[in-house]
Amino acid sequence: MKKAVVLLSGGLDSATCLGIAKSQGFEIYAISFDYKQRHSVEVDFAEKVANDMGVKEHRVITIDLAAFGGSSLTVKEMEVPKDHVGTEGIPNTYVPARNTIFLSYALAWADVLEAQDIFIGVTAVDYSGYPDCRADYVAAYETMANLATKMGREGKNITIHAPLQYLSKAEIIKTGVKLDVPYELTHSCYDPSSEGLSCGSCDSCIYRHTGFVEAGIEDPTRYANEPHRPLN
Amino acid sequence: MKKAVVLLSGGLDSATCLGIAKSQGFEIYAISFDYKQRHSVEVDFAEKVANDMGVKEHRVITIDLAAFGGSSLTVKEMEVPKDHVGTEGIPNTYVPARNTIFLSYALAWADVLEAQDIFIGVTAVDYSGYPDCRADYVAAYETMANLATKMGREGKNITIHAPLQYLSKAEIIKTGVKLDVPYELTHSCYDPSSEGLSCGSCDSCIYRHTGFVEAGIEDPTRYANEPHRPLN
Numbered sequence: 001m002k003k004a005v006v007l008l009s010g011g012l013d014s015a016t017c018l019g020i021a022k023s024q025g026f027e028i029y030a031i032s033f034d035y036k037q038r039h040s041v042e043v044d045f046a047e048k049v050a051n052d053m054g055v056k057e058h059r060v061i062t063i064d065l066a067a068f069g070g071s072s073l074t075v076k077e078m079e080v081p082k083d084h085v086g087t088e089g090i091p092n093t094y095v096p097a098r099n100t101i102f103l104s105y106a107l108a109w110a111d112v113l114e115a116q117d118i119f120i121g122v123t124a125v126d127y128s129g130y131p132d133c134r135a136d137y138v139a140a141y142e143t144m145a146n147l148a149t150k151m152g153r154e155g156k157n158i159t160i161h162a163p164l165q166y167l168s169k170a171e172i173i174k175t176g177v178k179l180d181v182p183y184e185l186t187h188s189c190y191d192p193s194s195e196g197l198s199c200g201s202c203d204s205c206i207y208r209h210t211g212f213v214e215a216g217i218e219d220p221t222r223y224a225n226e227p228h229r230p231l232n
Numbered sequence: 233m234k235k236a237v238v239l240l241s242g243g244l245d246s247a248t249c250l251g252i253a254k255s256q257g258f259e260i261y262a263i264s265f266d267y268k269q270r271h272s273v274e275v276d277f278a279e280k281v282a283n284d285m286g287v288k289e290h291r292v293i294t295i296d297l298a299a300f301g302g303s304s305l306t307v308k309e310m311e312v313p314k315d316h317v318g319t320e321g322i323p324n325t326y327v328p329a330r331n332t333i334f335l336s337y338a339l340a341w342a343d344v345l346e347a348q349d350i351f352i353g354v355t356a357v358d359y360s361g362y363p364d365c366r367a368d369y370v371a372a373y374e375t376m377a378n379l380a381t382k383m384g385r386e387g388k389n390i391t392i393h394a395p396l397q398y399l400s401k402a403e404i405i406k407t408g409v410k411l412d413v414p415y416e417l418t419h420s421c422y423d424p425s426s427e428g429l430s431c432g433s434c435d436s437c438i439y440r441h442t443g444f445v446e447a448g449i450e451d452p453t454r455y456a457n458e459p460h461r462p463l464n
Binding site: 096134143 | 291293295296297299300301302322326328329330331332333336337339340341343344363364366368369372373375376377379380381382384385
């Protein structure tokens with residue numbers, strides 16, 4: 001079986017991405033990050049997803065991105081935007097170089113495993129504001145990765161797969177449901193309550209809830225409050 | 233003053249790289265990594281170099297690359313090659329994706345600082361076996377970095393500087409001496425004694441000692457044993 005390293009946040013997108021990688025016949029090595037994010041509860045969800053979906057191995061890497069700050073996801077004093085989805089510029093939930101750091105750890109593991117395939121659940125449709133979710137970024141990362149590594153130098157080409165790149169949230173959910181992705185074990189909220197309930201009003205909750213409504217599938221999320229009405 | 237983030241290992245090359253960045257008028261933000269390397273003593277040297285050379289800020293990031301293994305620098309049971317310098321293939325001292333991980337942390341910090349310049353002391357002349365020390369790798373990283381970040385997206389171009397790229401060790405040392413780089417505060421050995429003395433016979437010691445001999449400058453290194461004769 002060919003091995004793949006899959007970035008698994010505990011959210012809806014990366015769980016679907018894992019389902020897609022599995023459906024393509026890969027043996028899954030999942031990697032998650034406790035990076036001092038506000039919603040570090042997502043890592044517990046990642047463990048549940050990894051167990052449920054039968055990965056070969058799941059690693060949780062503890063790193064400190066709060067040390068650099070610059071994001072409402074890592075700086076307590078910054079506020080996570082609520083009740084509207086910004087359509088211009090880069091939202092303050094952007095974590096500087098986060099996907100680049102995550103992919104680089106995945107790359108290190110892949111180089112040791114000789115896994116030529118890395119999966120990341122970025123999607124440019126919903127989160128067009130994040131620079132490190134776009135197709136040109138992923139392509140440039142892949143080029144760099146092949147020059148950076150033992151595998152690449154030995155002619156074992158590395159592919160960075162971003163199978164959700166052009167899917168809407170509703171399309172992602174419909175895909176995942178067909179693949180038996182356990183969405184009830186996933187978590188999207190940036191700003192959960194101390195009990196781990198989703199706020200229902202941050203960008204991530206709004207996109208998630210809208211996705212379920214548009215897909216015509218019941219949203220299994222436990223919200224602290226009535227979730228924001230779906231976007232139209 | 234323009235800001236630059238400089239990767240500082242505690243070794244001879246990165247200290248020289250810092251000297252070059254300073255000489256170009258940058259305000260220096262130095263970043264070092266305790267990655268569970270065999271020679272983690274180098275981090276203490278990095279602190280001394282950073283203090284001596286008057287950086288604006290020095291961060292030491294603790295990460296665990298031993299968790300992935302795959303290198304004699306992080307796996308105790310693997311032996312660091314001694315008494316010869318391999319000229320073919322990738323030496324076992326290669327740490328998978330290490331420079332990519334280091335640069336990615338530097339990139340995160342740079343994106344927060346709005347520092348458009350990152351310096352890395354890679355050199356392709358001595359260490360031609362490491363894939364992530366080559367000019368094509370550095371160029372590909374720069375392209376990726378500009379697509380990955382807020383700065384890049386806002387048109388503030390990021391440059392990855394590798395000013396030692398084509399210099400021999402002797403040329404690096406001659407350059408550093410002119411810039412008052414405190415080589416007596418640097419450490420190169422991959423396999424130091426428990427007292428922190430250099431072994432004198434690993435690749436890194438051999439290149440270092442050869443460099444001083446070829447430059448006609450006294451080697452200030454404290455070796456546990458007579459260092460390996462210089463390469464010709």
